Amino acid sequence: MAEEVILLDFWPSTFGMRARIALREKGVHFDLREEELLSNKSPLLLQMNPVHKKIPVLIHNGKPVCESHIIVQYIDETWGPESPLLPSDPYERACARFWVDYVDKKISPGGRAALRLTGEAQEAGKKEFIEGLKVMEGELGDKAYFGGDRFGFLDVSLIPFYSRFYAVETLTGCSIGEECPKLVGWAKRCMQRESVAKSLPDEHKVYDFMLEVGDGSGPTLTGHKRPEFYKRQLSPTSKIKRFSLATETTLGPSPEWQSLTINSSHHHTETHQP
Ligand SMILES: N[C@@H](CCC(=O)N[C@@H](CS)C(=O)NCC(=O)O)C(=O)O
Numbered sequence: 621m622a623e624e625v626i627l628l629d630f631w632p633s634t635f636g637m638r639a640r641i642a643l644r645e646k647g648v649h650f651d652l653r654e655e656e657l658l659s660n661k662s663p664l665l666l667q668m669n670p671v672h673k674k675i676p677v678l679i680h681n682g683k684p685v686c687e688s689h690i691i692v693q694y695i696d697e698t699w700g701p702e703s704p705l706l707p708s709d710p711y712e713r714a715c716a717r718f719w720v721d722y723v724d725k726k727i728s729p730g731g732r733a734a735l736r737l738t739g740e741a742q743e744a745g746k747k748e749f750i751e752g753l754k755v756m757e758g759e760l761g762d763k764a765y766f767g768g769d770r771f772g773f774l775d776v777s778l779i780p781f782y783s784r785f786y787a788v789e790t791l792t793g794c795s796i797g798e799e800c801p802k803l804v805g806w807a808k809r810c811m812q813r814e815s816v817a818k819s820l821p822d823e824h825k826v827y828d829f830m831l832e833v834g835d836g837s838g839p840t841l842t843g844h845k846r847p848e849f850y851k852r853q854l855s856p857t858s859k860i861k862r863f864s865l866a867t868e869t870t871l872g873p874s875p876e877w878q879s880l881t882i883n884s885s886h887h888h889t890e891t892h893q894p
Contacts, residue, residue, distance in 0.1 A: 625650040626679040628665050630657040632829050634728065635688035637780035637819050639676040642692045644815035645776070646700040658833065689720050692776055705773045716767065719759060720777040727752040727781055734788045735830045746792040750799050757803040764809060771813060775806075779816055782807040786823035787830045 627643065627650050629636040643650050655665055655675050668677045668684035678685045678694065685694045696705040707713050730752055733745025756778060760766055766774035785796045785807075797804045810816045 623649075624679075624681050627652050628655055628662070628668065628675045628677040628679070629653065630655050630675050631821050632783075632826055633657075633675060634780035634784070635674075636676040637783070638688040638776055639678055639691045639695070640819035641776050641779065641815050642695040642705060644818060645703065645705065645771070645813075646695055648695070648699050689717075689724070689777060692773060696773070705771075705776060707767055707772065712767070716773045719756070719766070719774050722752070722755070723774075723778050723781075727756070727778070731781060731784050731788060734792050735784065742792060746788065746794060749788060750794065750796065753796065753800045753803055757800045760802060760806055762802075765806070771810065775810055779807060779810045780820060782811070783820040783823055783826050784830075787827040790827055791830070 625643070625648055627636070627639055629640065629652055631654060640652070653662075653664075655662055657675060661673060664679075665675065665677060666673055668679055669675075669686045672686060674686075676686075676688055676691060678691045680694075680698070685691050692705065707716060727749060730745050730748030730750075734742055734749050735745075736742075737745055763769075765771050766778075785804075788794070789796055811820070
């Protein structure tokens with residue numbers, strides 16, 4: 621019987637990117653279903669992740685797996701044993717998991733605050749993001765990838781944040797390349813992999829999206845729209861429709877939100893070969 625692999629996803633999500641990269645690393649054929657996360661979660665998402673109601677969700681032959689790091693580990697254990705993402709040594713595996721947990725607790729919230737908040741809270745977010753990246757740079761050392769010569773679990777978990785560097789730099793006025801040159805070198809190395817290049821969205825598109833919407837990670841998005849958002853310029857390539865100031869105080873999804881998510885949605889099946 622043919623396997624059925626579905627990924628419920630949302631294009632700017634760093635968590636979704638992890639699952640995409642891992643599936644592509646393993647050459648798994650999957651059906652990518654883009655959720656209208658901000659306005660209209662699908663019944664399938666609510667059914668498959670009733671606890672958190674969040675993407676990503678991997679549905680393998682009808683059975684859901686939730687939480688990005690758990691999904692990546694499931695993918696690793698299920699497909700392509702000849703090209704493992706996690707180290708075989710239990711201690712090294714524990715270390716890799718520790719660092720992924722650090723990414724989730726420090727880098728992810730720091731980046732989110734830098735992109736979504738203003739003033740001192742934004743500054744604190746930027747500081748946390750960059751401090752976290754510097755710690756990761758120290759952990760990388762002179763290695764090609766975090767696990768050594770092989771692209772692995774920690775690389776999969778951290779590289780999605782590279783798609784936000786441009787937005788963080790532009791919105792907060794910093795240079796991550798100057799702060800963390802080796803880490804940026806590592807990111808460029810990762811981007812040479814087809815699995816990564818195909819899974820990370822264009823950084824300008826991410827910037828435009830963050831400017832208008834935030835990162836899709838919480839129900840506070842509509843409530844937290846900031847006047848400054850509307851004064852900033854979209855990049856020339858932006859296809860994202862601007863919101864009116866009236867949207868700022870709207871607590872539920874407006875027609876604009878819906879059209880935005882519809883514009884950005886897609887649904888395709890891919891047949892990637894490793
Ligand atoms: N810890 C989760 C986080 C997933 C998450 O925050 N997903 C966001 C998109 S980035 C989401 O689905 N948000 C919808 C909501 O909060 O209602 C993971 O690692 O998968």
